[in-house]
Amino acid sequence: MAKVVIVGDGPGGLSAALFLAKNGHDVTVYGQDKTAMHYAHVYNYLGLPEIAGTEFQRIAREQVTGFGARIVEDEVTSVGVDNGITVTTEGGMDHADYLILTEGKNPVLAASLGLVDTEGAGVPVDSAYRSKLDRVYVVGRSVRPTRSQAIISAGAGAVAAVDILAREEGKDVQDWDTPPKEP
Numbered sequence: 001m002a003k004v005v006i007v008g009d010g011p012g013g014l015s016a017a018l019f020l021a022k023n024g025h026d027v028t029v030y031g032q033d034k035t036a037m038h039y040a041h042v043y044n045y046l047g048l049p050e051i052a053g054t055e056f057q058r059i060a061r062e063q064v065t066g067f068g069a070r071i072v073e074d075e076v077t078s079v080g081v082d083n084g085i086t087v088t089t090e091g092g093m094d095h096a097d098y099l100i101l102t103e104g105k106n107p108v109l110a111a112s113l114g115l116v117d118t119e120g121a122g123v124p125v126d127s128a129y130r131s132k133l134d135r136v137y138v139v140g141r142s143v144r145p146t147r148s149q150a151i152i153s154a155g156a157g158a159v160a161a162v163d164i165l166a167r168e169e170g171k172d173v174q175d176w177d178t179p180p181k182e183p
Ligand SMILES: Cc1cc2nc3c(=O)[nH]c(=O)nc-3n(C[C@H](O)[C@H](O)[C@H](O)COP(=O)(O)OP(=O)(O)OC[C@H]3O[C@@H](n4cnc5c(N)ncnc54)[C@H](O)[C@@H]3O)c2cc1C
Pocket: 007, 008, 009, 010, 011, 012, 013, 030, 031, 032, 033, 034, 035, 036, 037, 038, 039, 040, 041, 042, 043, 044, 074, 075, 076, 077, 102, 103, 104, 105, 109, 139, 140, 141, 142, 148, 149, 150, 151, 153
């Protein structure tokens, strides 16, 4: 079981948390429920004809904690990678095997790790949302600040999570489920 810390509790962070917690990993999400989703009324999320952003977040947070992830309502004040991955909040320090940064439009922590090449241009990542630092991922609006949609952030969180699942398994992983059998 890997310990994964996710900074940010918008659609990107919560989607990553869902996939990882559902597959048995130890997941902590840091965030204070201040996502831009609270300003949104969403008609463009496939499968959800219409939903208030706040209701979307309420369901997502319940879904994630239902699979065993922790949501800690602290702001992360710094992150480090020199002696393993560390995350500092006002409440203390946390350690992780993997870090997923999903800070939204202002990726201050990613910048502090040297991951921002050009201010305002988005954090460069590969197709699995790996940053240039080993075991550090960046997803969501931080990667595409001027082309940000909830479904894209959620998809990016899922991509990063499945990449971590595959790294831990040592082979490709499909998180597929089938309908319950009729009694
Ligand atoms: C007015 C408005 C309307 C919108 N309407 C739509 C719409 O109709 N459809 C649509 O698809 N999208 C819409 N959006 C965009 C949508 O809200 C974003 O695409 C989405 O929220 C991005 O998700 P994210 O997870 O990447 O980042 P965010 O949702 O921004 O989440 C980042 C989270 O990280 C937290 N955070 C940052 N730093 C720290 C830290 N150091 N410690 C702890 N937590 C931290 C933030 O507080 C925030 O909660 C709208 C946005 C706005 C502003």
